[in-house]
Amino acid sequence: MAETSRSAPTAPVSEALSLVPKADGKQSMKDFKSDQEVRWCPGCGDYAVLAAVQGFMPELGLAKENIVFVSGIGCSSRFPYYMNTYGMHSIHGRAPAIATGLAASRRDLSVWVVTGDGDALSIGGNHLIHALRRNVNLKILLFNNRIYGLTKGQYSPTSEAGKITKSTPMGSLDAPFNPVSLALGAEASFVARTVDSDRKHLTSVLRAAADHPGSALVEIYQNCNIFNDGAFEVLKDQEKAQEAVIRLEHGEPIRFGAPAEDGLGSQGVVRDRATGDLRIVDVRAEGTAEVLVHDAHTASPTTAFALSRLADPDTLHHTPIGVLRDVRRPVYDTEMADQLERAVEQNGKGDLSALLHGNDTWTVVG
């Protein structure tokens, strides 16, 4: 969609958003722009993501007063100020916890979390994994620039080992997290990865996340042109990207690289019969019969995890992009609401006077 930013009036209502009121009329991208001046560094990848989100929102056709963006601390966490919805710029790492309380108590809201690699994976790592395992109805946009920007350039939990930064003049000693692997390990029901500069892909991933009932983690590779410029260049340069990026489409064979005779990529992902792990083969030599067909809906996260491990953390070669996992499982806020309803069915609506009296009372007469 993207360029026109007009919502289709008959947009299908997904289960995830069935309780969120719809907008009265058509919306446009500018309806979602707040009156605040955007203050990211010129050239920051955050601008592209903001534009993509503002452009995508009309497609959902939701009453914008029922949309909330919650963020933590960091460059990306300024995001809510620029969205003309309800928003909260909270404290470092805690956005998933705050958003959990909001989403669990207000099922008529579409709640989005905007966070970064430091916010979500360092100080807020605990909240992230627990929001994912609970499957709260939150859409978490994790802007990963592999650096601390707001504090001016220290290494982050996704920075490559050995990275030279202000706080690691001799190179970082930390092994990085792979956010997609982490989310899969944390029982996430929806995990995707996209890139700031590919608006079409980014929008398609946002759409899939919005349609997903429960927690959705979207890792967005985002360029920090001040402190970590070009970190994802290999995924963006058309020629290099061919070999570096593995685009995942549900139901399609996992092929990438320069086109083979059938027009699809000459590289394919197959399962190694001996080890059960995944490996990359040249289909021109080994044929296409064994190439895996991507199944984002399969119950087991095993293959999605194996796909996430194909990426080389240093060179980013063989980085899967797209929706790695999208499965249905019970949604926390729905279950919580069901328990409340069931409690009323079983015990009747709460009677305060009866509660205060309990079973053991005595009376004093005057």
Next chain:
Amino acid sequence: MTSQVSSPAGQQSGPEGGQDSGRDADNADNKEIRRLDRVIIRFAGDSGDGMQLTGDRFTSETASFGNDLSTLPNFPAEIRAPAGTLPGVSSFQLHFADHDILTPGDAPNVLVAMNPAALKANIADVPRGAEIIVNTDEFTKRAMAKVGYEASPLDDGSLDGYSVHPVPLTTLTVEALKDYDLGRKEAGRSKNMFALGLLSWMYNRPTEQTEAFLRSKFAKKPTVAEANIAAFRAGWNFGETTEDFAVSYEVAPASSAFPPGTYRNISGNLALSYGLIAASQQADLPLFLGSYPITPASDVLHELSKHKNFGVRSFQAEDEIAGIGAALGAAFGGSLAVTTTSGPGVALKSETIGLAVSLELPLLIIDIQRGGPSTGLPTKTEQADLLQAMYGRNGEAPVPIVAPATPADCFTAALDAARIALTYRTPVFLLSDGYLANGSEPWRIPDVDELPDLRTQFASGPNHALDDGTEVFWPYKRDPHTLARPWAVPGTPGLEHRIGGIEKQDGTGNISYDPANHDFMVRTRQAKVDGVEVPDVEVSDPSGNAKLLVLGWGSTYGPITAAVRRIRKAGDEIAQAHLRYVNPFPRNLGEVLKRYEKVVVPEMNLGQLATLIRARYLVDAQSYTQVRGLPFKAEQLATALKEAITHG
């Protein structure tokens, strides 16, 4: 105290001794019934002996009989410390009377010691002359050696002066249950019910409710239920028939101590839970609890989780920070939001409390204080979080503080805290403590109609006109009277706004780094909290001639008031004032303090309220402090206050 307990048999005039207030004709079994005006009983045993349950049941029997009462459960943090050791001893003290009482009592008249460790750990608190019931089955050489008894205290004369009843509780229980299909070990587990039965006979307690309770508690194990009931009855019958127990006692209902009404017994944590549900009903807002388990606050999480049919959402978070985070998120969404914790949890929540101060959203932070610092004494009481609640945040981040005075007062305090939070759009601290949380007392159940109306208005439309006449919504445009900002919840069309922890421009709420604006906002947030309406502090000074004022806050109300009664009874003059609102202080407090030559502040910390009082009012307040994990004893406080009166 206005009256003293009568001496049980053989007890002349110990520290708690007094005179018999009556003596009945012998009963049908020719056993004497003596009338007492108050009794203090302590049940003590191993953590696994069920002493808390025994105490709870005796309390329920006593409450339904109509006595005034006050309880003090005292148990280790370890769930099951090694059996028979001193650290594993768990006890439950109950004070009940035919008149109004204020504390669980200083010194037990009766100690039930289920093993040598329980005797050793508690005997120092028991004055000579008191009755001691010991389970002789547990006084084996090995068990006694484990706690350092070289010779049996039952034989070596060390208990001379006590009225000791050696009872083979385990053997008698097993014997009573021989017709049940239970092993010796399993049958022996009911010995606490045997002891309860014996004590119920001794003090003529009603028994129906205990039997009903046991049937319901063990509904799924009818044999266990019947065995426990059989043990309970056997204990009663043992008292009635054995010659060792020649006398039983009656403590008449405290009818004149209670205004007319319907009463129940209630612990602080239960009263607090009910207060929160009541506040939600009275505010017509759904209750959201974000909490992480921590002693001694977890019972509130458990209790609220039971009442989902009141629309209560209870969320057990991954940590303390997420507990308050989720609550704050729910507050943003329009819930009456609560987080419950103890001191270590407050430390973790501090940053989020600061955010709530900055966002100006209603939020209740319930701190059931325990001994600190760090993990401290998880199951013991203390009041040492006052300064943490007052100042424990970065920046100027004022938070109102409400402190209940008694277990039942936790109900009203919850409503008060909710009123302040909702009216002023601010986080509010409620400082309870382990003593209030687990202690219990009779509570006159309020009519729901007499509860305060806490309904509040959400913002529904623009509240400001720009120079060009455009109507807009300003999230930080304040109510001129309360200085509260509007509460505009998501889902309200036209009021979309963004708030955050960065300093906000007055009115618009937009990010502002302007120096003058920051100065203004800091002062305004402080002025809002300073302006919270709280009732004047009441002073009790019957003659109006007292020179010394004793000032307390929170759970010391009972012991301080009991001490004040003793001092007055002895003919001295003393004034008393007690703070339920610690921030802001009542408007009249400064004037009250200046009326007295001397101000003494008893606290279970090293003088935190005294520090605040001295700084705020330039009054030379004297601290009297104790941090033993236990409430003050009335006698000890009375002595200290008397000293202060005499030696000014």
